[in-house]
Amino acid sequence: MNEQRQQIESTLHDIKSMMERSSRFISLSGWSGVAAGVCALVGAWFANREIQLFLHENYPANDLERGKYIFRHGSAALFNQLFLIAIIVLIAALISAFFFTFLRSKKTGTPLWGNTAKRLSINMAIPLIVGGLFIMQMLKLEYYVLIPPACLIFYGLALVNASKYTLGEVRYLGYGQLILGVINIWLPEYGLYFWAAGFGVLHIVYGLVMWYRYEK
Amino acid sequence: MANPIGNLNKVFESRIRLGIMSSLMVNAELSFNDLKQTLEVSDGNLATHLVNLEENGYIKVHKGFIGRKTNTTYSITKAGEKAFKEHVEALENMIKGMK
Numbered sequence: 001m002n003e004q005r006q007q008i009e010s011t012l013h014d015i016k017s018m019m020e021r022s023s024r025f026i027s028l029s030g031w032s033g034v035a036a037g038v039c040a041l042v043g044a045w046f047a048n049r050e051i052q053l054f055l056h057e058n059y060p061a062n063d064l065e066r067g068k069y070i071f072r073h074g075s076a077a078l079f080n081q082l083f084l085i086a087i088i089v090l091i092a093a094l095i096s097a098f099f100f101t102f103l104r105s106k107k108t109g110t111p112l113w114g115n116t117a118k119r120l121s122i123n124m125a126i127p128l129i130v131g132g133l134f135i136m137q138m139l140k141l142e143y144y145v146l147i148p149p150a151c152l153i154f155y156g157l158a159l160v161n162a163s164k165y166t167l168g169e170v171r172y173l174g175y176g177q178l179i180l181g182v183i184n185i186w187l188p189e190y191g192l193y194f195w196a197a198g199f200g201v202l203h204i205v206y207g208l209v210m211w212y213r214y215e216k
Numbered sequence: 217m218a219n220p221i222g223n224l225n226k227v228f229e230s231r232i233r234l235g236i237m238s239s240l241m242v243n244a245e246l247s248f249n250d251l252k253q254t255l256e257v258s259d260g261n262l263a264t265h266l267v268n269l270e271e272n273g274y275i276k277v278h279k280g281f282i283g284r285k286t287n288t289t290y291s292i293t294k295a296g297e298k299a300f301k302e303h304v305e306a307l308e309n310m311i312k313g314m315k
Binding site: 008009011016022110115 | 250254307
């Protein structure tokens with residue numbers, strides 16, 4: 001009787017896992033997260049250098065108050081420069097994330113561009129494209145101070161939305177980005193730090209956890 | 217009294233057929249390759265089971281093209297959905313009965 005029960009339970013478990021496997025993209029590699037996080041931190045370092053350079057040229061060296069309010073006092077030229085850095089970071093992060101996930105999909109023998117990958121991409125892309133348009137217009141209207149929290153919030157929403165189509169842990173990464181983004185709304189002068197914490201540190205932590213759980 | 221084992225569907229005794237049905241329950245349609253990768257089975261093996269399920273009226277086959285390449289996709293039928301749900305329910309009831 002007990003043996004039969006175990007058998008049925010394992011069948012039900014199989015059914016559930018096959019439903020999951022067929023509807024979620026599971027080749028996402030932890031290293032993709034780590035690589036994206038490293039790209040973001042390198043980008044933040046360059047962004048910080050630009051900001052320091054700008055402050056050095058425009059304000060006396062000891063005027064720390066100004067530095068704090070860089071998002072209010074920075075020039076359009078500075079922010080266009082920062083925007084360029086952000087775009088380069090995005091491209092570098094996407095390429096490296098793609099690379100590690102490609103390696104993993106080779107290893108597990110699943111196709112990179114299947115049914116599940118398509119669904120994941122579409123659901124990730126909707127909040128990201130809308131967010132991208134929103135942020136581009138903010139840049140044009142010079143609402144710089146809200147750009148870092150907007151990046152974090154739209155990205156967080158994209159992750160929460162996409163988590164239904166890939167490894168469930170992505171949802172927690174999304175929550176993390178959303179929390180940072182929301183706090184950042186009320187602490188706007190620390191935008192770059194929040195941005196680095198969300199896109200850099202959280203990605204690296206998430207990536208290492210995922211690697212430890214699934215790939216080690 | 218109803219015999220719980222009587223509700224188990226013989227067609228779903230095969231793990232592969234059960235896998236095909238599970239996958240099609242949560243996806244509107246899947247291609248032959250999608251199924252092959254999810255279930256990790258050989259072409260011939262998968263094809264046999266798909267024919268069996270089609271003959272039972274549980275799945276529908278759609279033959280299409282992507283450019284010049286044939287693209288066959290599969291989806292579940294109403295009857296298939298019902299049979300699958302009954303099968304899972306029967307399994308669950310059996311566990312309940314054992315408590």
